[in-house]
Amino acid sequence: MSLLVVAAAGCMEQDRPRVAATDSTQGRAQLRVPSDSLIADDQLGRSIRRGRAILAATKDSLPNHVGNQLSCTSCHLADGTRPGAAPWVGVYSRFPQYRSRNAKINVIQDRINDCIQRSLNGKALDFGGRDMADIIAYMAFLSRDVAPPGEVMGQGFIKMEPLAPDSSAGRLVYAAQCARCHGAQGQGLANPDPNGVPRHYPPVWGPNSYSIGAGMARLRTAASFVRANMPFDRPGTLTDQQAVDVAAYVIGQTRPDFGPKALDWPRGDPPPDVAYPTNAASKKAHQSP
Ligand code: HEC
Ligand code: HEC
Structure with a gap:
């Protein structure tokens, strides 16, 4: 994979180039998978x-x-x-x-x-x-070779610029690049390629997909995941903008609710890409003059 990976949790300035040797990755262990x-x-x-x-x-x-x-x-x-x-x-x-x-x-x-x-x-x-x-x-x-605090290169998701999403452009990306595996209705498919290895392609929206309270239902997380990992057989081929657009399209579709979501971030500090209101955030908004 040509993408250099840094942790989502790292706090780089937004205008820094996406390179591996940044402050947030320096001193991190290489990601090594034990045999x-x-x-x-x-x-x-x-x-x-x-x-x-x-x-x-x-x-x-x-x-x-x-x-x-x-x-x-x-x-x-x-x-x-x-x-x-x-x-x-x-x-x-x-x-x-x-x-x-x-x-x-x-x-x-x-x-x-x-x-x-x-x-x-x-x-x-x-x-x-x-x-x-x-x-x-x-x-x-x-994790046997990684001592606490457990930071490794490539943990989390890649860091991306927060671009403005265009979900109608994302719909076209989805049809051209994603539907062959995940289905035109986002429902997932079993082995769509007759010559391919039999396997299951999971649903990306609808009742059988992840809930609205999932990390993957957040725009930045979904865009970073897709940018680095999808299309599954050609990862890294989308532009940042295409990844953001298709992520916005996918997370904008219906999916299971997550009942207690309003209790999230009880201190009123949700990340900017959380798509639902929380009790604490709205209380805070009321309190502020
Ligand atoms: C060649 C088939 C293929 C294509 C094309 C493809 N995916 Fe996937 N995708 C997969 C597979 C397989 C997984 C699950 C990984 C596994 O089971 O190993 C996955 C997982 C996902 C997931 C996380 C799990 C889920 O179901 O929500 C998302 C989100 C996703 N893909 C989005 C996309 C988007 C957006 C595109 C188009 C840019 C795309 N994929 C193109 C095969 C594909
Ligand atoms: C739909 C996608 C999706 C599926 C399916 C999923 N996860 Fe996750 N998982 C995420 C995301 C996104 C994060 C990071 C969330 C964040 O940014 O805090 C995460 C984070 C984690 C972490 C913390 C990782 C870290 O580096 O701190 C663990 C552990 C974990 N998941 C376990 C699981 C287990 C166990 C399952 C199955 C029961 C599972 N996940 C299924 C999306 C998924």
């Missing part, structure tokens, strides 16, 4: 392998906890190892952490359940259950 040969044939090794399988076939593995047709690896590509697709390498060392979305210290179980509830439109896992333990065992395995 499978390091997974022993013992209890822990079996847990790591089971965790990886759950993350890649989430609905089949956790039918009572998944409310759509996505797997964790629909967004965390290549079993959570792809730079610029919120990789899990190092993630075990990045928790506990404070998150403004709930204004609390979050442990890794909280973060996993966040994506289950919002991105998979599902029901939280038991903190102490076997499924949670196996998922964490895999994430800890991926």
Whole structure:
């Protein structure tokens, strides 16, 4: 991939060029994926392998906890190892952490359940259950060479200029570049290419997609994900503007609601691309003169 990747969480000035050796990436470890040969044939090794399988076939593995047709690896590509697709390498060392979305210290179980509830439109896992333990065992395995605070190159999503979106231009990009895999109605397809490897192309909107409370429903996150990773077979070929336009088009379509969304960012500090009002933000707006 020709794109150089920096963390979404990094705080670069907006006019800085997108290069790897910036302040926000200096001193970060390289993203290195540990070899499978390091997974022993013992209890822990079996847990790591089971965790990886759950993350890649989430609905089949956790039918009572998944409310759509996505797997964790629909967004965390290549079993959570792809730079610029919120990789899990190092993630075990990045928790506990404070998150403004709930204004609390979050442990890794909280973060996993966040994506289950919002991105998979599902029901939280038991903190102490076997499924949670196996998922964490895999994430800890991926993070075995990364000491806290767990910062690695390529974590999160690429940083992009915040461009103004044009979703009618995005509709054309979608039809030309995305519909062959994700379907004209965003519904997802099973193996659209008769000569291709059989596989599932996940829905990008509609009742089987991620909810409006998901990170991927935010414009900047979706644009960065798409810019670096889509089209899946030709990543990096869209311009920044095309990525922003198609992301705006996709997130503007209907998708499952997320009931408690108004409780997000209780201190009234949502990022600028959150598409729904929150209680605290509107209270703040009323209070300000
Ligand atoms: C629809 C896309 C999508 C799906 C599906 C998804 N995630 Fe995520 N995930 C995200 C996004 C976007 C972020 C980063 C959000 C942000 O910017 O804070 C994220 C962040 C995370 C993080 C924190 C990563 C870090 O670097 O701190 C973990 C852990 C995680 N997800 C686990 C999961 C698990 C487990 C599943 C399946 C149960 C899952 N995700 C499914 C989009 C997704
Ligand atoms: C060649 C097929 C293909 C094309 C073309 C393609 N995608 Fe994808 N896309 C995928 C696959 C496959 C995944 C899930 C990754 C996995 O399962 O490994 C995915 C995942 C996604 C996701 C996250 C999961 C979800 O369902 O929401 C989004 C968003 C997305 N693609 C948007 C786009 C956009 C926008 C375009 C057009 C610019 C596009 N894709 C073009 C195959 C494709």
